[in-house]
Amino acid sequence: MKYSNVLFSEIVTEFTKCRARDKRIEVLRKYGDNRWFLEFLNYAFNPRIQFDIDTIPSYKPAVEPAGLNYASLTNEIRRLYIFIIGHPKRTGKPRKETQLLYTLLSSLHRDEAALLVKLFAKDLEVPYLSAKLVKEAFPQLPFEVNDPIVEPPVEKNEPTVETTVVVTGPKKTIKTKRVAA
DSSP: OTTTTSOHHHHHHHHHHOOSHHHHHHHHHHTTTOHHHHHHHHHHHOTTOOBOOSSOOOOOOOOSOTTOSSOOHHHHGGGGGGGBTTOTTOOOOHHHHHHHHHHHHHHSOHHHHHHHHHHHTTOOOOTTOOHHHHHHHOTTSSOOTTOOOOOOOOOOSSOEEEEEEEEETTEEEEEEEEEOO
16 A cells, blocks of 8 residues: 555545645545545445444553554554444454553554544534545445435343342342343
């Protein structure tokens, strides 16, 4: 890959400095050889990909200067399947996912971490970077500009758990009642 060592935040900065539409497309295509950058754009603009992150944990980004971190979005983008709703490799353990997210955000440079948080919100907040422009630059990406947002699948086979707390004397007794879905 020709530009695999360029940070995604640097690509976004270069993109925002462009004044003309054709120059913006040229910048995107320049870094299109990096398959992880293409995957990043797919995650950002594909409405079928939804992240299961309710809150971003409080984190402190890495203190190293940009480009000198041991972690970057180029390396970490391949692990984001952990947070995608309905991905077959996803474990679905919320506590573990929160710990992994904290570690991931803490290991990235502050600009990269901020970009990742915006990716999870599906709003990169980059002027003129839209699904239409990305699709024009990379028609091979697996989404359509007018795709409706697909609601995540709901698993119906899991029983729901209803918990009630009953206080009796100095000890608390917890009664659990399983209700079939």
